[in-house]
Amino acid sequence: DTGVSQDPRHKITKRGQNVTFRCDPISEHNRLYWYRQTLGQGPEFLTYFQNEAQLEKSRLLSDRFSAERPKGSFSTLEIQRTEQGDSAMYLCASSLVLAGVLYEQYFGPGTRLTVT
Amino acid sequence: EDKVVQSPLSLVVHEGDTVTLNCSYEVTNFRSLLWYKQEKKAPTFLFMLTSSGIEKKSGRLSSILDKKELFSILNITATQTGDSAVYLCAVEETYGGSQGNLIFGKGTKLSVKP
Numbered sequence: 001d002t003g004v005s006q007d008p009r010h011k012i013t014k015r016g017q018n019v020t021f022r023c024d025p026i027s028e029h030n031r032l033y034w035y036r037q038t039l040g041q042g043p044e045f046l047t048y049f050q051n052e053a054q055l056e057k058s059r060l061l062s063d064r065f066s067a068e069r070p071k072g073s074f075s076t077l078e079i080q081r082t083e084q085g086d087s088a089m090y091l092c093a094s095s096l097v098l099a100g101v102l103y104e105q106y107f108g109p110g111t112r113l114t115v116t
Numbered sequence: 117e118d119k120v121v122q123s124p125l126s127l128v129v130h131e132g133d134t135v136t137l138n139c140s141y142e143v144t145n146f147r148s149l150l151w152y153k154q155e156k157k158a159p160t161f162l163f164m165l166t167s168s169g170i171e172k173k174s175g176r177l178s179s180i181l182d183k184k185e186l187f188s189i190l191n192i193t194a195t196q197t198g199d200s201a202v203y204l205c206a207v208e209e210t211y212g213g214s215q216g217n218l219i220f221g222k223g224t225k226l227s228v229k230p
Contacts, residue, residue: 002160033218042120042204042220043159056217091158102208104150105218107158 002026004108006092012114013082020078021111025094032075033105034067035091036060043091049075050097082115089113119143120207122221130229133195137224139205140187147210149181149188150218154202162190162203195228202226 003026013019025032030051035043046065047057051072061067064082069075079086089112093105123138141149148166152159163172165181165188172179176195181188192199202223209217 002158035218040222042206042222043218045217045219048217102147104161104164106161107152110158 002106002108004092004094004106006090006108006111008111009109010112010114012116015082015084015115017082018078018080019082019113020076021090021092021113022074022076023092023094023108024074025092026096026106027073029094029096029106030072031095031097031102031105032069033093033095034075034077035093035107037089037091037110038087046077079113082113084115087113087115119219120205120221122203122205122224124224125222126225126227128227128229129195131196133228134191134193135195135226137190137192137203137205137226138187139189139221141205141207141219142186143207143209143219145210146183147208150206150208151179151188151190152204152206154204154223155200159204192226195226197228197230200226200228 005024007022033048034046037043046061047067049069052069064080067077089110091110092108095105096103120141150164151162163179168183176193179190202225204223205221206218
């Protein structure tokens with residue numbers, strides 16, 4: 001257990017439905033990242049936050065995806081109008097940036113999404 | 117094109133063997149290279165490497181970075197069945213400041229047989 005938690009752990013949804021995932025980072029970490037991982041591949045970067053500000057978004061993050069971190073603590077990732085290609089493990093990670101030094105990222109257990 | 121390439125993609129060894137996993141990268145704005153171990157869940161952090169030639173060690177695992185030749189190796193000595201996992205290499209890019217975007221390789225699947 002790294003201290004990063006994600007909810008739910010598993011989600012099965014029908015195509016076209018909206019889903020929302022939550023990530024609670026390690027409490028003192030000011031950076032929060034979202035990744036997507038499909039079978040046999042390494043994780044792909046989606047987006048990251050520094051406190052409540054979303055600083056970077058991957059081209060993989062289509063308009064159907066939105067992420068928030070309203071108070072600089074937990075974050076949510078919403079996928080609208082899900083498609084079967086969205087089926088994947090969604091990983092959250094957090095890290096600390098202090099005085100310009102970026103420390104290592106710790107990953108949560110992931111949310112496995114299956115779109116039927 | 118793949119920016120982080122790991123080899124081999126899979127490896128089967130017997131307990132007690134020593135293994136070397138490779139990671140080469142091609143990244144313009146390199147900041148650091150990280151190794152993770154992933155079993156049937158999220159990746160677990162192993163090492164972060166930022167300087168060439170300095171070996172990092174944790175028990176039977178060690179890793180070193182060569183920034184001139186753009187690669188890193190992860191060594192595991194006296195392997196145990198509990199070492200069976202996918203080992204991921206990730207390179208952190210930066211565009212000024214401390215961005216922290218990780219680019220992962222596809223991983224090396226290590227199977228250790230008793």
